[in-house]
Structures are given as structure tokens and as C-alpha cells.
Amino acid sequence: MTKIIDGKAVSEQIKQELAVKTELLKSEKGITPGLALLLVGDNPASKVYVGSKERVSKELGYHSLVVKLPDTASEEEVLEYIKKWNNDPEIHGILVQLPLPKHIDENKVIMAISPRKDVDGFHPENFGRLVIGLPGFVSCTPAGIVELIKRYDIDVKGKHVVVIGRSNIVGKPIANLLYQKRDFANGIVTICHTGAKDISKYTLDADILITAIGVPNLIRKENIKEGVVIIDVGINSIPDSTKKSGQRLVGDVDFEGVKDMCSAITPVPGGVGPMTIAMLMQNTYLSASGEVGF
Amino acid sequence: MTKIIDGKAVSEQIKQELAVKTELLKSEKGITPGLALLLVGDNPASKVYVGSKERVSKELGYHSLVVKLPDTASEEEVLEYIKKWNNDPEIHGILVQLPLPKHIDENKVIMAISPRKDVDGFHPENFGRLVIGLPGFVSCTPAGIVELIKRYDIDVKGKHVVVIGRSNIVGKPIANLLYQKRDFANGIVTICHTGAKDISKYTLDADILITAIGVPNLIRKENIKEGVVIIDVGINSIPDSTKKSGQRLVGDVDFEGVKDMCSAITPVPGGVGPMTIAMLMQNTYLSASGEVGF
Numbered sequence: 001m002t003k004i005i006d007g008k009a010v011s012e013q014i015k016q017e018l019a020v021k022t023e024l025l026k027s028e029k030g031i032t033p034g035l036a037l038l039l040v041g042d043n044p045a046s047k048v049y050v051g052s053k054e055r056v057s058k059e060l061g062y063h064s065l066v067v068k069l070p071d072t073a074s075e076e077e078v079l080e081y082i083k084k085w086n087n088d089p090e091i092h093g094i095l096v097q098l099p100l101p102k103h104i105d106e107n108k109v110i111m112a113i114s115p116r117k118d119v120d121g122f123h124p125e126n127f128g129r130l131v132i133g134l135p136g137f138v139s140c141t142p143a144g145i146v147e148l149i150k151r152y153d154i155d156v157k158g159k160h161v162v163v164i165g166r167s168n169i170v171g172k173p174i175a176n177l178l179y180q181k182r183d184f185a186n187g188i189v190t191i192c193h194t195g196a197k198d199i200s201k202y203t204l205d206a207d208i209l210i211t212a213i214g215v216p217n218l219i220r221k222e223n224i225k226e227g228v229v230i231i232d233v234g235i236n237s238i239p240d241s242t243k244k245s246g247q248r249l250v251g252d253v254d255f256e257g258v259k260d261m262c263s264a265i266t267p268v269p270g271g272v273g274p275m276t277i278a279m280l281m282q283n284t285y286l287s288a289s290g291e292v293g294f
Numbered sequence: 295m296t297k298i299i300d301g302k303a304v305s306e307q308i309k310q311e312l313a314v315k316t317e318l319l320k321s322e323k324g325i326t327p328g329l330a331l332l333l334v335g336d337n338p339a340s341k342v343y344v345g346s347k348e349r350v351s352k353e354l355g356y357h358s359l360v361v362k363l364p365d366t367a368s369e370e371e372v373l374e375y376i377k378k379w380n381n382d383p384e385i386h387g388i389l390v391q392l393p394l395p396k397h398i399d400e401n402k403v404i405m406a407i408s409p410r411k412d413v414d415g416f417h418p419e420n421f422g423r424l425v426i427g428l429p430g431f432v433s434c435t436p437a438g439i440v441e442l443i444k445r446y447d448i449d450v451k452g453k454h455v456v457v458i459g460r461s462n463i464v465g466k467p468i469a470n471l472l473y474q475k476r477d478f479a480n481g482i483v484t485i486c487h488t489g490a491k492d493i494s495k496y497t498l499d500a501d502i503l504i505t506a507i508g509v510p511n512l513i514r515k516e517n518i519k520e521g522v523v524i525i526d527v528g529i530n531s532i533p534d535s536t537k538k539s540g541q542r543l544v545g546d547v548d549f550e551g552v553k554d555m556c557s558a559i560t561p562v563p564g565g566v567g568p569m570t571i572a573m574l575m576q577n578t579y580l581s582a583s584g585e586v587g588f
Contacts, residue, residue, distance in 0.1 A: 124422030158491050179485045190484040191473045197452050
């Protein structure tokens with residue numbers, strides 16, 4: 001009875017849709033979505049992420065540009081690239097892979113990106129636009145959650161949505177999206193975090209529970225009510241001697257323990273995770289097509 | 295036993311503090327806080343508000359500048375003034391009194407104000423800064439609520455804060471301030487609104503209840519729990535034949551009915567209301583002194 005929300009399948013579908021729309025944008029308007037990716041240093045995870053973003057953008061027919069700088073690169077060098085791309089009409093989206101080396105001020109770099117090309121949605125102006133309800137770029141993970149809510153017809157209206165976690169990239173934006181008077185939203189939203197004496201007081205009442213806190217097995221069956229929808233944004237690596245790598249990925253929720261109680265749930269991996277790159281591509285497309293214009 | 299939160303007294307104290315600090319800023323750094331106020335049209339309430347803002351800024355020793363345009367003024371004219379003040383080093387704060395005549399795009403006007411001089415805190419960049427937790431201008435009503443929380447030593451940490459109303463000027467910003475990991479905050483925040491089937495489910499659990507919805511007597515004693523702190527931001531005019539004007543102001547809360555159950559409560563009038571102008575003056579001072587700089 002439990003719906004398993006298949007983020008991998010949805011993200012593949014979105015990418016197929018984007019490839020078709022990109023063909024049309026090229027043939028009808030002569031516009032090719034352009035994404036500039038900047039990687040500074042040798043962080044192995046960052047290299048993998050940038051590689052995936054480059055690969056997918058090419059699959060969709062985008063113009064993609066990757067600049068890799070050594071971790072000795074100066075803040076000025078990074079800002080120079082951003083300035084150049086801000087003024088380049090062939091670039092519609094700029095992404096600086098985080099984290100940056102310590103000698104570079106991340107906030108300064110994020111704020112140097114034109115809000116009109118900030119497809120990661122990290123600039124305060126885009127954050128403010130999201131909260132106010134103005135057109136702008138929504139950061140990729142919350143945008144992915146909204147897309148799953150829409151495509152699985154999850155009814156948020158009047159429901160109690162409990163968000164665990166108050167990060168700038170997940171908790172805050174998704175909480176601010178889901179109380180708004182919009183078709184996919186209009187929920188009563190509680191934002192809960194490590195400052196709570198007892199989070200189960202809140203999770204037990206949740207109709208929709210969104211966890212983004214990075215604690216494996218934080219949510220077990222005794223913390224939820226029958227019929228809840230769970231969106232698990234946690235990605236935690238735990239030891240697993242049955243795996244060649246000696247570890248495996250789990251979310252913040254004890255998936256096996258809770259799944260029969262849920263009306264719907266996202267697995268980890270394969271739930272929210274795969275949506276992120278798809279949403280980056282969608283934001284880049286929306287920037288190129290002018291559908292998110294301001 | 296109930297503490298009546300006296301916003302009038304606190305606002306007077308803040309204004310006195312600002313007058314002293316302004317003297318120092320002038321004598322030590324040669325800086326006079328400058329506030330530019332723009333009024334378009336003949337809305338009687340707007341005229342009163344702008345008049346009060348002008349009077350208080352003069353009392354505090356600010357350089358204040360009021361421009362009144364007829365309601366036939368064009369959007370371009372309004373934008374011209376903003377552009378001039380954005381570039382005027384003697385102006386540290388710009389306030390355009392809302393509402394504007396219908397032929398002028400309010401969003402466009404608000405966004406034309408430099409975020410660095412947006413002492414009303416309405417620009418999306420300042421809104422985003424508030425949510426992210428970066429330095430910026432917090433809009434006056436939520437800033438006033440935070441000031442009352444601080445000066446009355448209301449303990450928000452780990453408490454369930456229920457905000458009724460999701461407006462851009464009160465509900466959204468105060469909700470986003472009070473869940474943050476900051477000394478005056480760190481609450482578990484629920485944002486509730488007209489989309490809820492039954493708001494009393496949420497209000498009954500509130501340790502701190504903030505109402506900003508504009509419905510007289512929405513909250514009665516059967517909707518709250520013993521010991522709650524109530525911040526009533528509603529300002530509603532109701533008929534009252536005992537008054538010369540035939541009406542009086544009340545909040546969203548049945549003050550007389552609930553006050554003995556509360557540990558603290560703001561009256562209407564005399565609670566949050568008087569804080570607004572004080573916070574506008576504080577924002578203007580902080581802009582002039584560079585304490586809020588970005």
C-alpha cells in the first residue's frame with residue numbers, strides 16, 4: 001500500500017522533458033542553455049559532482065563550460081570568472097561547486113553571482129524572492145522536493161508539515177515554500193531542529209515529515225503516525241561489512257522500520273538525491289528560456 | 295502575575311537611546327543619520343504615518359527629508375527620487391510609504407531601493423539575508439517583536455512558537471527569525487494561517503503565540519494554554535458606541551478574556567504598534583553608523 005517515491009525515475013523523466021524542450025528552444029529561438037561550472041581544488045566528492053553536472057548538461061544538449069582551478073587559486077581569480085560569466089550572454093547559469101578552499105570567502109563568491117544566473121538559488125536575493133513569493137531561482141534540493149510532491153500528487157493543503165533541520169539549502173527553503181498559498185503547498189509548517197527538547201512531540205503529529213538533519217535512524221516507527229508521507233533528505237554513510245566499500249548510504253529515517261506505516265516515502269538512495277541535478281538543469285533551462293525572468 | 299508588555303515605554307526608551315547615540319555619531323564621526331521619506335498621493339493614513347516618521351526623526355536629531363508627490367506622479371518620477379537618494383551619501387535610509395497609487399508597480403519601486411538603504415527591510419535581498427542569517431535590515435514590525443522579546447527576557451529557546459499569519463511584513467519574517475540559532479531565538483516555529491482546518495490545534499500547544507492576521511477576537515481563552523506568552527500584532531477597528539469616534543482598536547486576541555492565563559501579553563494599542571517607528575529609526579541609525587553594513 002505504501003507508495004515508494006521514485007526520485008530516480010522522476011529525475012530521468014524531467015531530464016527527457018528538458019532535452020525535448022531544449023531542442024525546441026534551439027530550433028525556435030536559437031538559444032542554447034549555457035551552464036558554467038567552477039571547481040576549485042581537489043576535493044574528490046566535488047570532482048564527482050562537477051563531473052556529473054557536466055555530463056548531464058551535455059546529454060541535454062546544453063552548452064557547458066567547466067573551469068578547474070588549483071586550490072591555490074585566489075579569491076580574485078574566482079571573482080574574475082564570475083564577473084566574466086555574469087556578462088556573457090551565452091551563459092545562463094553559473095555554479096561554483098562548494099566547499100571552496102578556506103582562504104576564499106564563500107559568501108562573497110555566492111553574492112558575486114548575478115541573481116539572474118544563480119541557478120543554485122543560494123544568493124540572498126533569490127532566497128528572499130522564494131520567501132516573498134516572487135519569481136526567482138529555488139535551490140535544487142527544495143525544488144526537487146516540490147517536484148516530487150507535484151508529480152506524486154501529494155496533498156499538502158491544510159496538512160501539518162514538519163521539517164526537521166534548518167539548513168540554508170534544505171530546511172529553511174522547503175519550510176518557506178510549503179506554507180505559501182500555492183497549488184502545491186498551503187500547509188501548516190513547523191520547523192524543528194536540534195534545539196527541541198523532544199522532536200517526537202512534533203514528528204508524531206506530522207502528516208508530512210521532511211527530514212534533513214544528517215542523523216541515521218533518527219526517525220523510527222514510534223516517532224510517526226499511521227499514514228504519514230515521509231521525504232527523507234538525509235544522506236548518511238554507515239558501516240556495512242556486507243558491502244565491498246565497507247559502508248552504505250542511509251537517510252535520517254529507519255526506512256525498513258517505518259515504511260509500512262507511511263502512505264508514501266522516499267528511499268535513500270534513489271529518493272530526493274537524484275532530483276538535485278535534474279533541478280539544476282531545470283533552473284538553467286528556465287534561465288535560458290526566460291521563464292524565470294526578473 | 296501577568297506581565298503586560300509595554301511597547302510604548304520600550305519604544306520611548308529606544309528613542310532616547312538613539313538620540314544619545316546620534317549625538318555621539320555626529321560629534322565623534324561627523325555623521326548625521328539621514329532618512330528620506332516619499333509620500334505619493336493623499337491617503338490620509340499614509341499622511342499621518344509619514345508625518346509621525348518625520349517628527350520622530352527630527353526629535354532624534356536626524357537629517358530628514360520628505361518629498362510629497364501628487365497621486366498623478368509617474369513611476370519614473372518615483373524611481374528618479376530613489377535613484378538620487380541611492381547615490382546621496384547624506385541619505386542612509388529610504389522609505390517609500392505604501393500603498394502606492396495603482397498605476398505604480400510597488401515591487402519595482404521596492405526593488406529599486408538599494409538594499410543598503412532599505413530601512414523598511416522589504417527588498418528581497420534583505421529578506422533573504424534575514425532568512426540566511428546574514429547582516430541586513432530586518433523589517434520594522436518583526437524587529438520590534440524581537441526587541442520586546444529581548445527587553446522582557448522572554449525565553450524562546452526550545453519553546454513552541456506558533457505564528458498565525460503569513461504576511462511578508464510580519465508572519466514570514468518573525469517566523470524565520472525565531473527558529474534561528476541565535477540568543478533571542480532557537481524556538482520550534484509553526485507558521486499557521488487561514489489554510490488550517492482548525493487553528494486551535496496549534497494555538498493550544500503554543501508556548502509563545504504571535505498573531506498577525508487581522509481578525510478581532512480570533513484567539514480566546516479556550517484556544518490557549520496556561521502560561522503562554524502572547525504577542526498580538528493585529529490592529530483591528532471595531533464599532534464602539536461609547537467612543538466619540540464610534541470605534542476603537544483591538545488586536546487579534548480577546549485581551550480581557552485571556553490575559554489572566556498568560557505569563558506575558560502585549561496590549562493593543564500600546565504593544566507592538568509603537569515599536570515600529572522606533573525600529574525604523576534604529577535601522578536608519580544602524581545604516582548611518584555602519585553597524586549594519588554589507
